[in-house]
Amino acid sequence: MTTESRQYGKIIRSSFRAPAWARNRHVQTIWPRFIRRPLPFSFTWERVELPDGDFVDLAWGPEQQTPSGMVILFHGLEGSVRSHYANDMMAMLSKQGWRVVMMHFRGCSGEINRTPRAYHSGDTQDALFILKILDQRFPDIPKTALGVSLGGNMLLKLLGENPASHGLAAAVAISAPLKLAECSESINQGFSRVYQRYLLKSMKRTLKAKMQKIDYKATITLKESEIDEMRSFKEFDDKVTAPLHGFVDAEDYYEKCSAFHFLSAIHCPTLILHAIDDPFMNHLVIPDEKELARHVTIELSETGGHVGFMQGLPWNTSIWLHQRVIRFFTDYLSP
Numbered sequence: 001m002t003t004e005s006r007q008y009g010k011i012i013r014s015s016f017r018a019p020a021w022a023r024n025r026h027v028q029t030i031w032p033r034f035i036r037r038p039l040p041f042s043f044t045w046e047r048v049e050l051p052d053g054d055f056v057d058l059a060w061g062p063e064q065q066t067p068s069g070m071v072i073l074f075h076g077l078e079g080s081v082r083s084h085y086a087n088d089m090m091a092m093l094s095k096q097g098w099r100v101v102m103m104h105f106r107g108c109s110g111e112i113n114r115t116p117r118a119y120h121s122g123d124t125q126d127a128l129f130i131l132k133i134l135d136q137r138f139p140d141i142p143k144t145a146l147g148v149s150l151g152g153n154m155l156l157k158l159l160g161e162n163p164a165s166h167g168l169a170a171a172v173a174i175s176a177p178l179k180l181a182e183c184s185e186s187i188n189q190g191f192s193r194v195y196q197r198y199l200l201k202s203m204k205r206t207l208k209a210k211m212q213k214i215d216y217k218a219t220i221t222l223k224e225s226e227i228d229e230m231r232s233f234k235e236f237d238d239k240v241t242a243p244l245h246g247f248v249d250a251e252d253y254y255e256k257c258s259a260f261h262f263l264s265a266i267h268c269p270t271l272i273l274h275a276i277d278d279p280f281m282n283h284l285v286i287p288d289e290k291e292l293a294r295h296v297t298i299e300l301s302e303t304g305g306h307v308g309f310m311q312g313l314p315w316n317t318s319i320w321l322h323q324r325v326i327r328f329f330t331d332y333l334s335p
Contacts, residue, residue, distance in 0.1 A: 009263075009292030014273070014301035016309050016320045025277040026191060028305025033084050036310070036317050041091035043081055043102075045109075048130065054117070056126050057109035061090050061100035069142040069169070069333045072134060073102040074127060076149030076175075076307070078202045080108050085148055085174075085307045085321075092322040098329075099141065103130045105151075112209055116216050120241050121150050121180055122257025124158040131166040144329045145171045148307055149280070152176030152272075153259040159270060160262025170332035171270045172325050175278055175307045178263075179285045180254035184234045192279045195306075196233055203236060204228065219244050260285070266293045271328050273321065275304030299324075 022028055046058040059081035071093050075086050081102050090100045105119035106126065119126070134143065145168050147155030152173030159165055177183035187196045204227050210216075211224075220243050230236050238250035247253040276283065292298065301309070309320040 008289045009294050009296035009298070011286075011289050011292075011298045011300060014299045014304075016275075016301040016304055016311075016324075018301075018303040019311060019313070021314060022310055023303050025275070025279050025303065025305040025308075028275070028277075028303065028308030028310055029195070029279055031317070032088075032308060032310055032319065036084070038084055039088045039091040041087050041094065043090070048133065050126065050129060052115065052117075054106060054113050054115045056106060056130065057104045057111070058130070059090075059102045059104065059109075061094040061098075064094075064097055064099050066097070067099040067141055068097040069144060069329065070099045070101070070134070070138060071329065072131065072143060072145045073100065074145070074147040074151030074155055075102060075104070075108065076151055078108065078199050078206075079148070079151070080104055080110070085319075088319060089146070089148075089322060089325065093326065096326055098326075099138075101134070103127060107206055107210070112206070112213065114214075116210070116214055116219055116244055118206075118210075118241075118244060120245055120253065120257065121153045121177065122157050122253070122259075123245065124154060124161060127154060127158055128162070128166065131168070135167045142169045142333050143167055144169055144332070146174070146325060147171070147176065148174045149176065153178065153180070153257070156259035156266065156270070156272070157257065157262045159268050160259070160265040163265065163267045165268035168268050170329055171268050172328060173259075173270070173272045174321060174325075175274060175280070176259060176272060177281060177285065178258060178260040178272075178287065179281075180258045181251065182284045183281050184232070184237070184250070184254065186282045187280050188232050188234070195280065200230065200233065200236060204230060207240060260287060260291075263287060263296055264291055264293050266296050268295060269332050270296045272296065272298045273301075273309075273324065274298060275301050275306070275308065277303050278306045280306045
């Protein structure tokens, strides 16, 4: 290895191995969501008022007498604390002595937010606001952050934009769509369109509910029938996400908000966990080592699907991600 190459981050092979019965990427993606029983986990709500008059809701795990540290979680598209990956990850972290809290993006906690603005893959403003509050409130507890899918892209962009990392000691991004344009193309092909249809249905339902309460005329002029006719993320992003959040169109949004462009500027120790067979993406989202800051490690597995990484037997499964995340955070918070 040359001296020059040491300034870059690393791409390493993951220790994850899918069992024979779960090597298919769709099995890995769907089984944990619809078949695997969720772990028991209790949480409490906190509403935080934002400077623009809107709000976000935090879901807090149990208090810890002597916490190992704090993990701030950011969920995926249309996710929440009730999402299988969020519930189980928070349950496992809490069981290991971590204080956990999830920030819900606007409108994702079960109550419609107050402004036309929603959330998107590159919207770091609310997350920064919450990180500052938590840093002020808990100055003596070391903090880490975990982003899943859309939340992972947002977190990586935030870290690249903010060299000081706002007090975060380490970060993990799971199944992050590092190149949004590539992902919008990939999920619009083959069986992956099933995921797109499922998520898009939720996005359109939320938009129509908000339009019953909020005047959108200054930003978008869509009829309900036009919303129903949308068939892809790109179409939704072109007609809704982009104009709502100040982008020219979907391509402009994808270009400016893809975390891929921010990976070389990250100063916080960061682990990106990614499966090559992720059905939401393709191989083009994976950067070269020379495009990574030296603090960034990408851990690749051949299989794992989208936020899957499931091991064990069909009647007794476990999620490899849980222990991998705990081990990474523990390494960086150890004295």
